[in-house]
Amino acid sequence: MNIVVCVKQILDPNLPPAKFKVDSKARQIIPPEGIPLVMNPYDAQAVEMALRLKEKNGGKITAVSLGGPEAVSAVKYALSLGADEGVALSDEAFFGSDSLAVAHILGRAIRKIGAYDLVLCGRQAADWDEGLTGPLLAEELGIPVVNLVRDIENVGGDWRFTRVISGGEQVFAVFLPALATITNEAPQTRLPTGWGIISANRKQIPVWNGGDIDVDPTRIGSAAAVRKLTALTAPERKRNCEMISKETVAEAAGTLARRLGETGAFL
Amino acid sequence: MTKGILVCAETADGKITATTRELLHAGRDLADAAGSALAALVTGKNPQEAAAEAITLGADTVYTVDAPSFVESTPDYYASLLVMTCRKTEPAVVIFGQTDLGRDVAPLLAARSGGVACMDCVRVAIDTQTRALLQTRPVYGGNAMAVWSSGEEVLRVVALRPRSYAAAEPDATRQGEIVALDPPDSDESPRMELLETRKEDIQGVKIEDARIVVSGGGGIGGPDGFKLLEELARVAGGASGAVAATRVPCDEGWVSHGIEVGQTGTIITPDLYIAVGISGAVQHMVGCADSKVIVAINRDPDAHIFQEADFGIVGDYRQAVPALTGAIKSIKGA
Ligand SMILES: Cc1cc2nc3c(=O)[nH]c(=O)nc-3n(C[C@H](O)[C@H](O)[C@H](O)COP(=O)(O)OP(=O)(O)OC[C@H]3O[C@@H](n4cnc5c(N)ncnc54)[C@H](O)[C@@H]3O)c2cc1C
Ligand SMILES: Nc1ncnc2c1ncn2[C@@H]1O[C@H](COP(=O)(O)O)[C@@H](O)[C@H]1O
Numbered sequence: 130m131n132i133v134v135c136v137k138q139i140l141d142p143n144l145p146p147a148k149f150k151v152d153s154k155a156r157q158i159i160p161p162e163g164i165p166l167v168m169n170p171y172d173a174q175a176v177e178m179a180l181r182l183k184e185k186n187g188g189k190i191t192a193v194s195l196g197g198p199e200a201v202s203a204v205k206y207a208l209s210l211g212a213d214e215g216v217a218l219s220d221e222a223f224f225g226s227d228s229l230a231v232a233h234i235l236g237r238a239i240r241k242i243g244a245y246d247l248v249l250c251g252r253q254a255a256d257w258d259e260g261l262t263g264p265l266l267a268e269e270l271g272i273p274v275v276n277l278v279r280d281i282e283n284v285g286g287d288w289r290f291t292r293v294i295s296g297g298e299q300v301f302a303v304f305l306p307a308l309a310t311i312t313n314e315a316p317q318t319r320l321p322t323g324w325g326i327i328s329a330n331r332k333q334i335p336v337w338n339g340g341d342i343d344v345d346p347t348r349i350g351s352a353a354a355v356r357k358l359t360a361l362t363a364p365e366r367k368r369n370c371e372m373i374s375k376e377t378v379a380e381a382a383g384t385l386a387r388r389l390g391e392t393g394a395f396l
Numbered sequence: 397m398t399k400g401i402l403v404c405a406e407t408a409d410g411k412i413t414a415t416t417r418e419l420l421h422a423g424r425d426l427a428d429a430a431g432s433a434l435a436a437l438v439t440g441k442n443p444q445e446a447a448a449e450a451i452t453l454g455a456d457t458v459y460t461v462d463a464p465s466f467v468e469s470t471p472d473y474y475a476s477l478l479v480m481t482c483r484k485t486e487p488a489v490v491i492f493g494q495t496d497l498g499r500d501v502a503p504l505l506a507a508r509s510g511g512v513a514c515m516d517c518v519r520v521a522i523d524t525q526t527r528a529l530l531q532t533r534p535v536y537g538g539n540a541m542a543v544w545s546s547g548e549e550v551l552r553v554v555a556l557r558p559r560s561y562a563a564a565e566p567d568a569t570r571q572g573e574i575v576a577l578d579p580p581d582s583d584e585s586p587r588m589e590l591l592e593t594r595k596e597d598i599q600g601v602k603i604e605d606a607r608i609v610v611s612g613g614g615g616i617g618g619p620d621g622f623k624l625l626e627e628l629a630r631v632a633g634g635a636s637g638a639v640a641a642t643r644v645p646c647d648e649g650w651v652s653h654g655i656e657v658g659q660t661g662t663i664i665t666p667d668l669y670i671a672v673g674i675s676g677a678v679q680h681m682v683g684c685a686d687s688k689v690i691v692a693i694n695r696d697p698d699a700h701i702f703q704e705a706d707f708g709i710v711g712d713y714r715q716a717v718p719a720l721t722g723a724i725k726s727i728k729g730a
Contacts, residue, residue, distance in 0.1 A: 257535050313660055355546055364540065370703065378716050389707070390724075394667055
C-alpha cells in the first residue's frame, strides 16, 4: 500500500512556557534562539502508524512537508524513522497560506506523487493548533476522512479505522483511498536508528514549488486567506499561590483542609 | 433581515447537552449583537422535545431533522446534513461545539460551502462596524491567545471549546418556530460505514460533571498511587468527587485515557482541582485553569504548577494525600 504522510516542523511544544515569547505587535511567537525545531509530535505518530502498516502490509511511505528550509528537515526526520521517500514544498508564494491553502498545495503535491491508498496527517499541528488541514485536504482530494484515529487494520481485505471519541471509540470500515488524522492515543513514536539518520542525511530531498505541482495561484498565500490574525497576546495567569509550609506534612495537610473548608470547596 | 446565526445542537437521551446550552448562550449573544435571529438545528430520532427545549434556551427558530444520531452515523452523513441545512437556511455563522461532531463536521461544512472554519474557540464576537466575526482561540498549546477575524463575505463556521461560556438558562415563556426539514438523500455509494461504537463504563460521576477533582500526574509513579487519590476524591467530594489525570498516567496505562484533562483531553471547571504530582505543563493547565480553586501537591518547590495554584504543599504525595484525606475527614466529621 502507498501511504503519504504530511509532516510539519514546529517549535518544540514541550518547551517550558517561559521560552514562549509573544510579540504582540508583530503578532508572532519569537522562537528561542538556538533551539532546534521538531517534527509535530502527532505527525511523528502518523509516521509511526505508516511504518506499522508497511511492516504488516508492505508498500511505500512518502513524507511531504510544506514550509521554508525546515520542511527539508521534517522530511529527513521522517526518512530517518523509515519512510521511503520524501518531498519538501517551498515557494515564497506559499507564505501566509491558511489551512485551506495548505490543503490545496498538499493536495496538488500528492496528485503529483501519484497513486496512493492512504494519506495520514496529525490531529493538529501543535503550533497554531488549527486541526483543519487533514479534513480540508481530504475534501481537496475528494476522499473520506476519519479523525482522531488510533489504529488502522486490514481485516480480511477490509480497512478498519478505530478512532477516539468522547468516552470511548468507534470503528469504521473505510474504502480507500482515505485520509486519517492521527491522535495522541495512537502508538508512541520510535526513535530514528543510527543508520536511518546517516542514510536520510545522504539523500537529496526534492523541493517542489508552486509551478512544479500546478497550484492555483489565486488560492494560496496571504492574499487568499479569508481569516486574518488581528491580535496575539500572552495569556494572563491570575493566581497567587498560598504556600502552606509547616513542620510536618500532617500539619500542612491540616491547615490546607481548614483553608479549603473556609472557601466552602468541599462542604 | 440580516442572515442569522445557526447553532448545531447535540442531544443526549433526547435532551439538549450541556455543551449545546453553552453554544446557545454564545449564539444568542452574537445574534443580539448582530441584530439577527438565532436558529438551532436539532437532529436525532424524534427531535421535537429537544427542539422545544432549544427555544426555551434562546433559539428563535429550530430546524429539526429526524435522522440517526451522530454516534450512530458517519461524519460523511452529518456533513451532508449540515451542507443541506445551510443551503436551505443561509446562515451567516454556524456554531458547533469542539466535540466529536464539531471536529468532524465543521471543517467539511466550511470546505463544501466555500466558508472558513475556526476550531476550538473560547470566545466569539461580532465587530458591529464591519460585521466581521472575531474568534478568540488559544494557540501554541495555550502559550498564546489569538484573535482571528473573518469577513461576512463567506460562511463563518466556528467550533467552541466546551466550558468557555456559561450554559443558557431556560425561559419557558420564550416563543419560537419549529420547522421540520427532510433528511438528506441516502448516500448511493457510501465511502465509510460505522461498524461499532464502544463506550467506556464510567464508575461514578464524569470528570467534567464532578465538583471536586483529584488529579494525578507522572509523579504518582504507577496505578497503585491512584488508590490514594480515589480515597481523597471520595472523602472530599462524595458522589461529586472524581479522579482525573495528566497525559502521562494515561500514556503509561496506569489509568484510562478517558480521564485525561487538557488540550487533547477533557476541559473541566470544578469547584476544587487538586493537582497531585503534576508539573503544570500548559497543555494540561488549559484543561483545568478555570477551576474555582486549584491546589498543588508536588515535592519540587520550583514546579511550575505552584504558579497556577491557589494553595500549595511541597512534599511527597504518599504522605501529603493520606494526611489531607484524614484532615478533611475530621473536619467533615466535626
Ligand atoms: C502537543 C501536546 C499536547 C499535549 N496535551 C496534553 C493534554 O491534553 N493533557 C496533559 O495532561 N498533557 C498534555 N501534554 C503533555 C504535557 O506537555 C506534559 O508533558 C504533561 O502534562 C506532564 O504531565 P505531568 O505533569 O503529570 O508529568 P511530569 O512532567 O513528569 O511531572 C511530574 C511531577 O510530579 C512531581 N513528583 C514526582 N514524584 C512526586 C511525589 N512522590 N510526590 C509529589 N510530587 C512528585 C515532580 O516534581 C513533577 O513536577 C501534551 C503535550 C504536547 C506536546
Ligand atoms: N506545512 C505543512 N506541511 C505538511 N503537513 C502539514 C502542514 N501543515 C499542516 N500539516 C498537516 O496537517 C495536520 C494538521 O495541521 P493543522 O490543521 O495546521 O493543525 C498536521 O498534523 C500535518 O499532518
